[in-house]
Amino acid sequence: MTNPQFTGGAIDLGALADRKEQTGGFEPFITVDEAGIEQQVIQRSMQIPVVLLIGTPRSPDSESLKAQFEKLAAGQRAFMVGYVDADATPQIAQAMGVRVLPTVLALAGGRPVANFEGNQPADELEQWVGALVSQVGPQLQGLSEEADAPEPAEDPRLDQATEALNAGDFDRATAVYDEILADDPSNAEIKQAKATVAVLKRVQGQGEPEDDVEKQLFAADQEFVAGDPEAAFDRLLALVKAEPRAKERLLELLTLLEPGDPRVIAARTRLASALF
The missing domain is CATH 3.40.30.10 (Glutaredoxin)
Structure with missing residues (x-):
């Protein structure tokens, strides 16, 4: 069974139900x-x-x-x-x-x-x-x-989210994650999974943008999903001074990798240098 997932260090959505x-x-x-x-x-x-x-x-x-x-x-x-x-x-x-x-x-x-x-x-x-x-x-x-200590019981709703992702139903998967977050608002993994689904939906459901900036944002999403987050970060960092949307997109993508990931640290350092 193949689950939608990001490579390059982002969260594996299909693995959430199996994580110990x-x-x-x-x-x-x-x-x-x-x-x-x-x-x-x-x-x-x-x-x-x-x-x-x-x-x-x-x-x-x-x-x-x-x-x-x-x-x-x-x-x-x-x-x-x-x-x-x-x-x-x-x-x-x-x-x-x-x-x-x-x-x-x-x-x-x-x-x-x-x-x-x-x-x-x-x-x-x-x-x-x-x-x-x-x-x-x-x-x-x-x-x-x-x-x-015994391992905590898995939330059965994670299976529902995985089934929705396998079927390409991103809206249903997002709704399941919202249900879980309603019960557990501080669940960082589910927040990350929901954000990941949003990017995946954006890439698979959006046609080629006409606006030049939107084209760059879309290209960055594609690079990230394809497993090349560094290319996505480079593309967005080149735009952050002139374009607030690039900064917002960069910050969004950075949350989809672990905070200690060297690529995240390097990108945040470069972002600070670019802005200040």
Whole structure:
């Protein structure tokens, strides 16, 4: 099933019904990628020690350590293991200064506290983990109750919105989002989804404008929907000094990406320079 969506970092409308809270149930062994390193590893290490295993499926030692850590981590809450596949996410290995695979780093309070390279006998590995938990664990916050909290129930109306989007009925999808916002006015994801639908409707339902400025605004919408927000921002930034509509359109499109997105930060910086 194909859902209308923006590429380039904007919200995936079809994924709203499937999105899980990051604060869901605790998992003692996880696979970590570059996008999750901050939330899943650094933030978790504020609560309990986190063992970061950086390895590769090509290495028997890596696979052996991975299996041993999975066994040690299972069924406990005193520490967590994050596995990084250095082949799939080399950026993490580079950022950690890893020279040998496998490398193991222990983090606590967001900082490395111990490390070793290569494989280890099972008994020595167990002792190493035990020392980490007993010596470092008490200095940390511990897991909060929300780590075991059940995930919130999904709003069934999200399925209705997805069905409407699949059918190209943007007005119906917008109405569903309005219903949800009436019950939960502060829901940022739904606000973003509604704004996204407005742009998508504008692009798919509008013919070629006759006004020159409107042509530029329409072209920016098309670029954004096509997954090239930087081109859209460039186009609008070139007009903001002379045309208030360009500023309004730029600010609208900026809200459809995460505030911390580097492209948003760069565009807002350039906007401030252009206006002041």
